[in-house]
Amino acid sequence: MNNQLQLVVDSFLKADGNMLSMEELKEKGCISSLDQFGSNYRLEQMGDYGYRLIKEQLLFTQQRFTETVQTEFIGKQVYFFDTVSSTQRIAKKLTMNQVEEGTMIIAEEQTDGRGRMARKWHSQKGGLWFSFIVKPEIPIATAPQLTLLTAVAVVRTIEDLLPLHPKIKWPNDILLHGKKVCGILTELQATDGNIEAVIIGVGLNVNQQKEAFPEDIRKKATSISLETGMIVDPISLLKGFCFQFEQLYKLFLQHGFQQIKNMWEQSCETIGKEVTATTFKGTVKGEAFGISDEGALLLKEKDGSVLRIFSADIDG
Numbered sequence: 001m002n003n004q005l006q007l008v009v010d011s012f013l014k015a016d017g018n019m020l021s022m023e024e025l026k027e028k029g030c031i032s033s034l035d036q037f038g039s040n041y042r043l044e045q046m047g048d049y050g051y052r053l054i055k056e057q058l059l060f061t062q063q064r065f066t067e068t069v070q071t072e073f074i075g076k077q078v079y080f081f082d083t084v085s086s087t088q089r090i091a092k093k094l095t096m097n098q099v100e101e102g103t104m105i106i107a108e109e110q111t112d113g114r115g116r117m118a119r120k121w122h123s124q125k126g127g128l129w130f131s132f133i134v135k136p137e138i139p140i141a142t143a144p145q146l147t148l149l150t151a152v153a154v155v156r157t158i159e160d161l162l163p164l165h166p167k168i169k170w171p172n173d174i175l176l177h178g179k180k181v182c183g184i185l186t187e188l189q190a191t192d193g194n195i196e197a198v199i200i201g202v203g204l205n206v207n208q209q210k211e212a213f214p215e216d217i218r219k220k221a222t223s224i225s226l227e228t229g230m231i232v233d234p235i236s237l238l239k240g241f242c243f244q245f246e247q248l249y250k251l252f253l254q255h256g257f258q259q260i261k262n263m264w265e266q267s268c269e270t271i272g273k274e275v276t277a278t279t280f281k282g283t284v285k286g287e288a289f290g291i292s293d294e295g296a297l298l299l300k301e302k303d304g305s306v307l308r309i310f311s312a313d314i315d316g
């Protein structure tokens, strides 16, 4: 199947019988190989007549995904959108009706993507933005483990496909060379203390170039393309994620959190560090020395007292 959409963007025909030199083409701004949405530009010579500038874009289509995803239930029911406000919001609405476990909502662009505590999540074209629904029969207190499981699935997806070794920053950030490449948002729907559905949202920066990120996050955000210099197929990443998540989720349901916890610790960059944790109650400092069985961060303060932190922003 052809994965690329090719568009002729411009033609540079000789007017006076002289070929345009590479320098002249560069001046026209047409040899920069990537644009901010991750499209690739390629020059094609047209015999003796000049050049055509071809824009190549990887196709982001439902068909490419559903025909080849290798899972039993994650991503088997999918809703693809060009533009939505937030895939998380659509997933939440879907849970109001009968919805199958593993149902996924995917968008090429979000106009109102959200992080934790309703913070803005920049979701321009070039990234991978999706939410999916799982219905585990687990105690509500252990639900944060699913954020950590998802982080391990993202790390394994990237490591499997690319020469990169992402790190996890507790609880929900994936970093490449110290910069955030992915954020995870886990939201619960529960009745009478029982989980009805967990909605997991993943935002992964794939092919955005530097200018695509707004000024306020440019220094701390990155994309896979920025770290590798390559254009990466978002659909391959998505398929890889579905496979990795499903494997880990089955392991989790059968054998509990311990093995996932071990994998998580191997990729975590927070443990062993002096950190500052900002919670909604205030700020605390200490050494992050592990995670609890529920997935809470364990922090040892200077006086030796141990804190269990369930939700915070971590610096350090």
Ligand code: BT5
Pocket (backbone or CB within 6 Å): 085, 086, 087, 088, 089, 110, 112, 113, 114, 115, 116, 117, 119, 120, 121, 122, 123, 128, 129, 130, 131, 172, 173, 180, 181, 182, 183, 184, 185, 201, 202, 203, 204, 205, 217, 220, 221, 222
């Ligand atoms: C997160 O929140 O990291 C969770 C992000 C989840 C986004 C997905 S996309 C699909 C689904 N639909 C949604 O609407 N959301 C989910 P948090 O830890 O609160 O981090 C938010 C902070 O990350 C912001 O305040 C910015 O500083 C930074 N940020 C925003 N957009 C970013 C981006 N594209 N890349 C890296 N950092 C970003």
